Amino acid sequence: MMNSDHGAQRFAVVVDGYAMGGYFHEAFAAHGTKLIHVQSTSDLLPKLSPPDLGRYVANIPWAGELDVLNQLLPFRPFAVVPGIEPGVPVADRLGELLTVPSNGSKLSRARRNKYEMGECLRNNGLRAAAQFKSGSIDELMLWVRRHRHYPVVVKPLDSASTDGVFICRSEASVAHAAKSILDSWTIFGSQNSEVLIQSYLEGDEYIVDTVSHGGHMYVCGVWRYEKTFINSERRVYDRDILLSPQDDVVSQLADYVSGVLHSLGIDYGPAHAEVIMTPAGPTLVEVGARLNGNLHPGFHQAALGHDQAQLTALSYADPDRFLREYAGRVYHKNTEAILFNGHTQKKGVVERVNDSVLREMENLRSTFLLSPRLHRGSRVEPTTDSLKAPLRACLISHDRDQIEHDYKKLKSLQEELFVVTPD
Template structure:
């Protein structure tokens, strides 16, 4: 029995990037956190967890060994902090007898091919697809299907890493060969590649938190992307209005998706395209959205996914009473902007005056440059190669549009390159 003198403990697995928002979210509810990593060494390709925020960091081991070490903390939950931790979090929560999505469908929650096939078996609307370790097989599938464009992407990735929209066989071949044999940001080798039918329609980001199959919505945001060659590059996203189409249709569809994938607990971040036939899943992660910024989302929708996740596990009845089955609120117009670049070289310095001009714009909540002096800057092809992220909010859409245009004008001037590096590039 848990001692009345000890604070409860939540276990976080691989709390990289946005997973760093979970320790303070649990701390607000007087819950300590213990960190577990799914790999022998921390993954330096992502923003590392701040281990000073944890009661303990459990050394890497087998799931059974790790579960034995965790029992001394008598945890109330195990939560995936980021994508690599999803399967281990499923296994540990199952071994410890805690609220769990279980291991039966763990692979389908990470492998994009299995994800879509699981939906197909459940009768949920989804894309056509094929996976293969042969670029020629992927080309043959696309040619037999006879309908372009198609999408080529890794089986496990994030932020459009390795994703290409292909309009013909040569583009399919080139995109597949560019992925096969490489290693993704999670340290996983791409031995197979996925080709899917292109879902035509507007794309949306959909974030939920679940507890015992009951779900609270954290917001639905419409993506605005532009196509540059074979790459669909993030431009910005904007919050949609709850109760107005397509929010109800997307929400109903997402319940089908989450049930089909066995996701009954924890946060989820999904991308959905509303096709002429209805919503269809692009992919889903059983973890926090990478774009969570708690104070910003509190101002936009009155809640944020990190705090809602902590509430669901620490005080489930309060979560169910306050948030389950209810749409999010839209408190303001808002947008997250991802600035792209055509620059190629090494960053010498950041122009602080230009950054100050961006930060001073009326709608800007926060602007974060993604590169530091000495970093390599390359033309943007995906979310990881965007150079600046800006969160904006205002009651006036006109102000948002005006500031968006100004941010686009200023963004390319934020980074000053080394002259020798520019010449070499």
């Protein structure tokens, strides 16, 4: 693609390149593409680690869509991708304005607002949880009384990482959860003005990661979630287990998620769907039109032979190859793989990392990557969501018994890793 101002150089745009959005650098660089960063906000989001802006040829803080568009036009970008959830509607709109392959803005709200997401699926004949939203605790309580079935799930409309998600088994619990949410802000820095309440979906929960081009979907990986209760109302992620593509549940999930993406207009780029296999069949928890938040390219490439950021870049930079090699297909599993999220009940300040425990964890035969997320002086709070997980570990092995043994060993050692001075 020629560009009068920038020679033969090709450019793509990342909106909100926080967290996993940073993996687009290497993915697009493999296609000779440089990146421009757009902030969906005028200032960087304060609750998230900032992106490395030095890796972009330009950074454009939000000052209205026309201002951003005018700054982008000289680069003639061929793709716009979101790094994290708040970047999704901005990426949709900019892609539309730049007339590049884009999901468009018509269904952007349904791709972010969990209530509208569910209603969109229902209107397209897909299974969805019974649900209600309101900023009034009294109205929420009225719905619960009419619904008559416990437990129910109470959560914010547009957060992530199990942030503010409660499983409630009584009216008192619902009222407490709703008040807690309405009194709080999302991890993306916006105040919760409404609460979503949904029927509780019974069954195993799965991750379905995809990349699409022109509505042609490739399933990058399917993982089974295992969560653990930290109290009667809150669960946290414990581990994600990579499934064999030959597992019967994979084809059922892929068919259902294909319908979900079509209903929500996610025809281009990555998607990360969380689905529960209920007795009635697959039912969506939520889907994000962005990368899996637990993506680690090296881990995924070892387990699957590719990663979602790499495939996303390919789908935009070389769509013919993507359609020829991936569209309509399902991943190949190279090895057993588990992503483990540690948790803690400790509260206080980290005095030190227990080096002998750290070495024991690192020396487990299936440990691919171990990431302690606290250090000396860090404040420790009991884990209530994946953002507060004190430890993350990627495990890989061709031996299923070995990887299961090492997972259990990590669980047994996790509370010994950090020496904490209690409050």
